[in-house]
Amino acid sequence: MLSASDTIRRLGGLARGTHLQRLGFSRQALSRLVQRGEIERVRHGVFAVAPVDAEVRSAVAHGGALTCASVLHRHGVWVLDADDRPHVWVGSDRHPLAHDGCRCRTHFGAGRPPLGETGVDRALLVFRKCAGDEAFFAAYESAWRKGLLPRAARQRIRSALPASARWLVDLARPDADSGLESLLRLRLHLLGISLDCQVALDGVGRVDFVAGDRLIIEVDGRENHDGTTMRHKDLVRDAAASRLGYETLRFDYAQVVYYWTSVQAAILAALHRARR
Ligand SMILES: [Zn+2]
Numbered sequence: 001m002l003s004a005s006d007t008i009r010r011l012g013g014l015a016r017g018t019h020l021q022r023l024g025f026s027r028q029a030l031s032r033l034v035q036r037g038e039i040e041r042v043r044h045g046v047f048a049v050a051p052v053d054a055e056v057r058s059a060v061a062h063g064g065a066l067t068c069a070s071v072l073h074r075h076g077v078w079v080l081d082a083d084d085r086p087h088v089w090v091g092s093d094r095h096p097l098a099h100d101g102c103r104c105r106t107h108f109g110a111g112r113p114p115l116g117e118t119g120v121d122r123a124l125l126v127f128r129k130c131a132g133d134e135a136f137f138a139a140y141e142s143a144w145r146k147g148l149l150p151r152a153a154r155q156r157i158r159s160a161l162p163a164s165a166r167w168l169v170d171l172a173r174p175d176a177d178s179g180l181e182s183l184l185r186l187r188l189h190l191l192g193i194s195l196d197c198q199v200a201l202d203g204v205g206r207v208d209f210v211a212g213d214r215l216i217i218e219v220d221g222r223e224n225h226d227g228t229t230m231r232h233k234d235l236v237r238d239a240a241a242s243r244l245g246y247e248t249l250r251f252d253y254a255q256v257v258y259y260w261t262s263v264q265a266a267i268l269a270a271l272h273r274a275r276r
């Protein structure tokens, strides 16, 4: 028979006491192992063997499961304005538990939190309530692009959303290159401006968006690239686009996220010029 600590390790490092009891480990035996330091009681009825991820451990000690921005971040999903606190789903009728070093953000909501962390689809639904529609939309597109949202997960999300929010997932696409592109497309959609996305132009290459007939919009979420080389490539592309009769507008993270009003004004003015 496996030892309790090996069993918990096989279960992924965390196990409920009730599960362990069904496997033959009595409460008394588990208590003795805790006292001897062979296993750890993370909260009443939940046991762990080291190493347990610090965020997951906090979430379990807090009385729930890691979710929301924390889970999205772990999967590499683009998260607008991420903080580094554990976001924890505790269910609808449970109180968060006090524990050492708590920095958790508590999320309530119907259902029973799993042990450890939630899936990406649940995390997205919690994230919409936590961070709003725009942040949800960008994260949803990012998760889809990363292959984290198969059709069944997208359907689960859609049916769990309130009817008034379903248009967000209906507007979403799997090919947005960055969260900035998602934000920009969503915000222009709200203004009634539709965009062609990821358009290939002869002599220019693939551009992020074309608005109207002759406006190219590029959003630059790149980090840690060789600035000079990238700038040169951008200038070459802009010159080629101009020859084809296009005007190019480029925006970076700070502009899209913090100075949207100026971005919107620039796009509207360029579209107005193009129509004249
Ligand atoms: Zn906590």
Ligand SMILES: [Zn+2]
Binding pocket: 068, 069, 087, 105, 107, 126, 127, 130, 131
């Ligand atoms: Zn949250």
